[in-house]
Amino acid sequence: MSFLIGExxxxxxxxxxxxxxxxxxxxKGEIAVVVGPNGAGKSTAMKAIFGMVNLKEGQIKxxxxxxxxxxxxxxxxxxxxxxxxxxxxxxxxTVEENLEMGGYIRRDDLDETISQVYELFPVLKExxxxxxxxxxxxxxxxxxxxxxxxxxxxVLMLDxxxxxVSPIVMDELxxxxxxxxxxxxxxxxxxQNARQALEIADKxxxxxxxxxxxxxxxxALLENDDVRKAFLGG
Amino acid sequence: xxxxLNSVTLLTNYIVVPGLTYGSQLALGALGITMIYAVxxxxxxxxxxxxxxxxxxxxxxxxxxxxxxxxxxFLPTALLAIPFAALITVFYCLLTNSLIYEYYREKKIDxxxxxxxxxxxxxxxxxxxxxxIGPGDQKFNDGxxxxxxxxxxxxxxxLNEGLAIKTTQGITVVVTILLVAILFWFLNKTRTGKxxxxxxxxxxxxxxxxxxxxxxVMITWVITGILATVAGALYGLDKSYKPFTYMYxxxxxxxxxxxxxxxxxxxxIVGGYVIAFSELIxxxxxxKVFTYMLPEHLAPKGLVxxxxxDYKIAVSFVILVIVLLIxxxxxxxxxxx
Numbered sequence: 081m082s083f084l085i086g087e088x089x090x091x092x093x094x095x096x097x098x099x100x101x102x103x104x105x106x107x108k109g110e111i112a113v114v115v116g117p118n119g120a121g122k123s124t125a126m127k128a129i130f131g132m133v134n135l136k137e138g139q140i141k142x143x144x145x146x147x148x149x150x151x152x153x154x155x156x157x158x159x160x161x162x163x164x165x166x167x168x169x170x171x172x173x174t175v176e177e178n179l180e181m182g183g184y185i186r187r188d189d190l191d192e193t194i195s196q197v198y199e200l201f202p203v204l205k206e207x208x209x210x211x212x213x214x215x216x217x218x219x220x221x222x223x224x225x226x227x228x229x230x231x232x233x234x235v236l237m238l239d240x241x242x243x244x245v246s247p248i249v250m251d252e253l254x255x256x257x258x259x260x261x262x263x264x265x266x267x268x269x270x271x272q273n274a275r276q277a278l279e280i281a282d283k284x285x286x287x288x289x290x291x292x293x294x295x296x297x298x299x300a301l302l303e304n305d306d307v308r309k310a311f312l313g314g
Numbered sequence: 315x316x317x318x319l320n321s322v323t324l325l326t327n328y329i330v331v332p333g334l335t336y337g338s339q340l341a342l343g344a345l346g347i348t349m350i351y352a353v354x355x356x357x358x359x360x361x362x363x364x365x366x367x368x369x370x371x372x373x374x375x376x377x378x379x380x381x382x383x384x385x386x387x388f389l390p391t392a393l394l395a396i397p398f399a400a401l402i403t404v405f406y407c408l409l410t411n412s413l414i415y416e417y418y419r420e421k422k423i424d425x426x427x428x429x430x431x432x433x434x435x436x437x438x439x440x441x442x443x444x445x446x447i448g449p450g451d452q453k454f455n456d457g458x459x460x461x462x463x464x465x466x467x468x469x470x471x472x473l474n475e476g477l478a479i480k481t482t483q484g485i486t487v488v489v490t491i492l493l494v495a496i497l498f499w500f501l502n503k504t505r506t507g508k509x510x511x512x513x514x515x516x517x518x519x520x521x522x523x524x525x526x527x528x529x530x531v532m533i534t535w536v537i538t539g540i541l542a543t544v545a546g547a548l549y550g551l552d553k554s555y556k557p558f559t560y561m562y563x564x565x566x567x568x569x570x571x572x573x574x575x576x577x578x579x580x581x582x583i584v585g586g587y588v589i590a591f592s593e594l595i596x597x598x599x600x601x602k603v604f605t606y607m608l609p610e611h612l613a614p615k616g617l618v619x620x621x622x623x624d625y626k627i628a629v630s631f632v633i634l635v636i637v638l639l640i641x642x643x644x645x646x647x648x649x650x651x
Contacts, residue, residue: 185524
């Protein structure tokens with residue numbers, strides 16, 4: 081049974097639908113990657129699952145519980161963590177304050193979770209008192225992921241975490257993503273760097289025009305000739 | 315040496331002491347504007363009237379306290395009245411917020427419309443104030459007038475020039491320091507303060523983190539109400555209260571906020587003092603200073619005044635124009651608290 085599932089999602093921003101019957105799911109401890117050409121509705125699908133895009137049809141379930149009607153903040157309380165693609169840190173606030181704000185809805189002590197995040201991203205501990213806006217792109221992404229981890233999410237959703245970072249930093253980030261998944265967190269990720277992302281994916285979804293075109297394990301998709309030709313550049 | 319000390323005393327008496335006082339009043343006013351801008355993203359033109367409202371409330375509460383015979387010894391009774399007046403002003407702010415501003419915030423109206431609404435609030439509040447307390451001059455300063463009298467200073471030091479420090483001037487500076495310290499502590503150390511900064515920094519991400527905009531906006535109005543009351547009351551105490559003066563006061567207050575970088579609290583404070591000191595430095599008659607410092611035959615005949623004091627407000631305007639031309643974001647590149 082999938083831990084998080086967005087089933088038969090139909091919807092978009094205005095009257096035109098961007099998602100046309102699209103289904104995305106992920107199990108605990110798994111990494112699911114959504115790939116596809118520009119304008120395929122990858123990010124929209126992610127936002128729909130998090131409740132930032134209204135769905136006309138379909139439903140979102142976490143651990144069997146229907147959360148389709150809940151606001152994003154309420155979904156955070158249900159165990160969802162979301163890292164937006166851009167503007168995903170508080171630039172004028174320090175790294176540590178960013179993490180504190182990530183755990184804003186928690187009323188208990190945050191220290192333990194903060195030190196866990198520092199363990200995962202040691203560089204953030206060094207820069208804890210620096211404004212997040214002064215960090216490099218890769219470090220910023222780490223702050224963004226750390227911020228989302230502050231609520232101890234059971235499913236972490238990343239919208240193009242490697243956009244605009246160097247290949248080395250991308251590898252590092254993917255390593256961290258694997259590490260997070262190994263702690264039992266379900267990971268759902270939208271990626272432009274399709275090939276590299278599918279390499280670490282347990283499951284891949286290829287979206288085209290808001291529909292599931294191919295769904296398979298990451299490895300199988302990489303070996304699929306049609307997928308390779310059409311989406312991975314041969 | 316005596317000549318040097320005389321001219322230093324002269325400058326301290328006419329520029330440093332009034333500059334610190336007026337600067338503190340401007341800084342507190344500019345802080346209110348900056349807080350609203352940082353969170354609600356509009357320039358609150360009604361802020362001057364809000365300060366006036368706070369000062370009026372202070373006067374009314376002072377009268378009540380005085381009628382019960384309550385006094386603060388050598389300090390003005392108004393000091394005791396300010397907390398109660400702040401409560402009244404905060405209530406007024408929250409009322410206007412829930413009746414007017416909140417409606418438009420939920421509709422996600424653009425900042426220009428907000429600005430026009432604040433102009434409307436300016437006229438409404440101004441009318442309300444004249445309706446309640448009238449347009450006349452109100453003196454509500456009691457207690458001892460001076461901390462240091464000019465004559466005492468002369469006797470103490472044997473200098474020609476005197477240095478006078480009014481009680482209200484001392485109070486203004488001390489209260490400003492206290493209030494600013496509390497504000498910065500609140501913004502940087504408390505969970506609520508940080509959530510305000512987060513909201514000001516990145517509204518969408520703040521929403522994702524579960525920060526309630528409604529709550530942030532309400533707290534902003536509470537802080538603004540307190541700042542406006544203290545700024546307005548201190549200005550009134552220092553200069554006597556006339557409702558129409560606040561209409562003009564809002565101009566240097568805005569200049570201060572913009573000069574420092576609107577949205578940046580530190581900028582508001584620096585801006586307040588820069589504007590206050592420039593106004594005084596450009597309009598002070600330096601004749602006496604030069605008479606002390608220069609040999610007799612070089613002593614100036616005129617007043618050596620760059621601008622007549624009538625042009626005080628023009629100084630802040632010129633600074634404002636220069637800032638907007640050269641560095642529109644202000645000294646501290648404001649936008650967020």
